[in-house]
Amino acid sequence: MDLNIYENKMKERIDYLREELGNIRxxxxxxxxxxxxxVEYYGSLTPLNQVASISVPEPRQILIAPWDKSLLNEIAKxxxxxxxxxxxxxxxxxxxxxxxxxxxxxxKEIAKDISKxxxxxxxxxxxxxxxxxxxxxxTGKEESISEDxxxxxxxxxxxxxxxxxxxxxxVVAEKEKEIMEV
Numbered sequence: 136m137d138l139n140i141y142e143n144k145m146k147e148r149i150d151y152l153r154e155e156l157g158n159i160r161x162x163x164x165x166x167x168x169x170x171x172x173x174v175e176y177y178g179s180l181t182p183l184n185q186v187a188s189i190s191v192p193e194p195r196q197i198l199i200a201p202w203d204k205s206l207l208n209e210i211a212k213x214x215x216x217x218x219x220x221x222x223x224x225x226x227x228x229x230x231x232x233x234x235x236x237x238x239x240x241x242x243k244e245i246a247k248d249i250s251k252x253x254x255x256x257x258x259x260x261x262x263x264x265x266x267x268x269x270x271x272x273x274t275g276k277e278e279s280i281s282e283d284x285x286x287x288x289x290x291x292x293x294x295x296x297x298x299x300x301x302x303x304x305x306v307v308a309e310k311e312k313e314i315m316e317v
Contacts, residue, residue: 175213
């Protein structure tokens with residue numbers, strides 16, 4: 136029985152967690168918050184990173200420099216419409232996003248949210264483990280696999296699960312540390 140299917144499902148959940156954590160504003164400039172923003176460009180919606188260069192000149196600032204300066208207002212509108220909690224500032228050559236300092240209370244709230252996202256991911260991974268074990272037992276009955284082989288497969292699934300949950304804990308701890316240090 137191929138356990139890679141279940142391991143890949145677990146890794147997908149971790150990738151999703153990383154993507155979601157990347158969207159959290161930490162008081163520090165993180166260009167990932169702009170990943171889902173699209174700009175009206177020649178009649179079609181185009182991802183922001185395809186019409187402008189995005190840089191972080193200072194720890195709490197993102198500079199968006201469009202290759203076509205006529206897009207400055209469109210970029211500012213798209214950022215405002217995306218409601219990321221930061222007001223864009225158009226300086227004539229680019230759009231600047233200045234991140235305010237986070238106060239201690241807000242940092243703790245964000246850390247709690249991060250912790251909850253981590254726990255939700257761990258639950259999803261455990262659900263994948265449960266499905267894998269159910270499939271092992273079902274396949275074992277259908278194909279007359281020995282009890283020892285079934286137990287060995289279940290132990291392998293548990294090892295994979297433990298490894299993935301450890302990765303989730305590390306990702307969450309890293310993000311919480313980033314939030315609290317800012």
